[in-house]
Amino acid sequence: MVQAEQEAVILQKAGLITIGKRPIPEIEDPNDVKVQIKATGICGSDVHYYKTGAIGDFVVKEPMVLGHESSGVVVEVGSKVQNVKVGDRVAIEPGIPSRYSEETMSGHYNLCPHMRFCATPPYDGTLLKYFLVPKDFVYKLEDHVSFEEGAIVEPLSVAVHANKLAKTTFGNVAVVFGAGPVGLLTGATASAFGALEIVFIDIFEHKLERAKQFKATHALRWKPHEKEADIVKEISKALGGRKPDVVFECSGAESCIRAAVKVCNRGGSIVQVGMGKDDVLFPITELGVKELTFHGSFRYYKGDYKDAVSLITTGKIDVRPLITRRFPFAEAVEAYKYNVDHAAEITKTIIEGPE
Numbered sequence: 640m641v642q643a644e645q646e647a648v649i650l651q652k653a654g655l656i657t658i659g660k661r662p663i664p665e666i667e668d669p670n671d672v673k674v675q676i677k678a679t680g681i682c683g684s685d686v687h688y689y690k691t692g693a694i695g696d697f698v699v700k701e702p703m704v705l706g707h708e709s710s711g712v713v714v715e716v717g718s719k720v721q722n723v724k725v726g727d728r729v730a731i732e733p734g735i736p737s738r739y740s741e742e743t744m745s746g747h748y749n750l751c752p753h754m755r756f757c758a759t760p761p762y763d764g765t766l767l768k769y770f771l772v773p774k775d776f777v778y779k780l781e782d783h784v785s786f787e788e789g790a791i792v793e794p795l796s797v798a799v800h801a802n803k804l805a806k807t808t809f810g811n812v813a814v815v816f817g818a819g820p821v822g823l824l825t826g827a828t829a830s831a832f833g834a835l836e837i838v839f840i841d842i843f844e845h846k847l848e849r850a851k852q853f854k855a856t857h858a859l860r861w862k863p864h865e866k867e868a869d870i871v872k873e874i875s876k877a878l879g880g881r882k883p884d885v886v887f888e889c890s891g892a893e894s895c896i897r898a899a900v901k902v903c904n905r906g907g908s909i910v911q912v913g914m915g916k917d918d919v920l921f922p923i924t925e926l927g928v929k930e931l932t933f934h935g936s937f938r939y940y941k942g943d944y945k946d947a948v949s950l951i952t953t954g955k956i957d958v959r960p961l962i963t964r965r966f967p968f969a970e971a972v973e974a975y976k977y978n979v980d981h982a983a984e985i986t987k988t989i990i991e992g993p994e
C-alpha cells in the first residue's frame with residue numbers, strides 16, 4: 640500500500656526552504672490525537688535555522704519540517720483519548736519528553752535529554768496539514784479564542800515559565816530587557832501575575848511603542864553608545880527610586896545581562912530568557928553581595944501551557960497585537976524570507992492553513 644502524502648514546509652539546508660512532501664501520519668498509539676493544523680507562528684529559532692542551519696549543538700543535517708507554534712482542529716482520536724474529541728480546536732505543545740526520564744519524573748520535562756521537540760533537529764515540525772500529538776499535549780481552546788491566539792500559546796508559555804521561576808507576585812516591579820515577542824509576552828505575564836510596574840528596555844523605538852499594548856508602565860530606549868550605568872540610572876529615575884524585584888533578560892545581549900544585575904534590587908531575581916553569545920563578562924561579585932538569584936530558563940514544563948491558555952481565555956493577556964503579518968501556507972517560503980529581510984521590524988508572522 641502506498642502511504643498518502645501531504646505538503647510540508649521543509650528546511651532542506653541553511654538558506655533553502657521548499658514546500659515538499661511528507662507522509663500523512665496514521666494513528667497507531669491509542670493515546671494519540673490527529674490534528675489538522677490551522678495556524679503556525681514563525682519563531683526566531685526557525686529563522687535562525689533557516690539562516691545558519693544550526694542553533695548551538697542542534698545542527699540541521701537532514702531536511703526538516705519547520706514550525707512549532709501551532710494550533711488546529713482535532714480530526715481523529717485514538718481509542719484511549721477522552722480529553723478531546725473530533726472537531727475540538729486545540730493548541731499543540733510541541734515538545735514530547737520521554738515518559739521515563741528522571742527529569743520528566745521530577746516534573747522538569749523541559750530538561751529531558753530525550754526530548755523530541757518540533758523543528759529542532761532531527762525532529763520534524765508542525766508546518767504540514769496533519770500532525771500526531773499525544774493526548775496530554777493538546778489543550779482545548781474555547782470558541783472565542785482564535786487559531787492565531789492558539790499558536791501564540793507557545794511563546795506565551797515561555798513567558799509563563801519565566802515568571803514562575805522569578806516568583807513574580809502582587810506589587811512587584813518588573814524590568815524586561817528586549818521587547819521582541821517573548822519579551823512583550825513576559826512583561827504582560829508579569830502584569831497578569833500581579834506586578835504593578837513593568838519597565839521595557841529596547842534599542843528600537845517601534846518595539847517600545849508596541850510594548851504599551853503589553854502592559855508597559857515605562858518604555859525606555861537604550862540609545863546607541865549609551866553606557867550600562869546610564870540605562871540603570873534611567874530605569875531608577877523612571878521608577879522614582881523603586882528597585883525592580885524581578886528582571887527578565889529577553890535580549891541575550893551581554894550589556895543587558897550586566898545591566899540586569901546592576902539594576903535588580905537586593906535579594907531580587909533575574910531570569911535569563913534570551914539567548915546570545917555563549918560566554919559573557921558577568922558582574923559576579925555584585926550578584927553575590929546583593930544575594931540575587933539568577934535563573935536559567937528553557938521552554939516550559941508542567942502546567943505552563945495550560946496556564947498560558949487560561950491567560951488568553953480569560954482575557955488577562957491580549958496576544959493579538961503581537962501579530963503583524965499573515966501568509967497563506969502556499970506562501971510559507973515567502974513568509975520566511977520576509978522574516979529574514981525585516982528582522983528588526985517584525986514581531987509575529989502567522990502562516991495560515993494549509994487548507
Ligand SMILES: [Zn+2]
Nearest residue numbers: 682683708793
Ligand atoms: Zn518559538
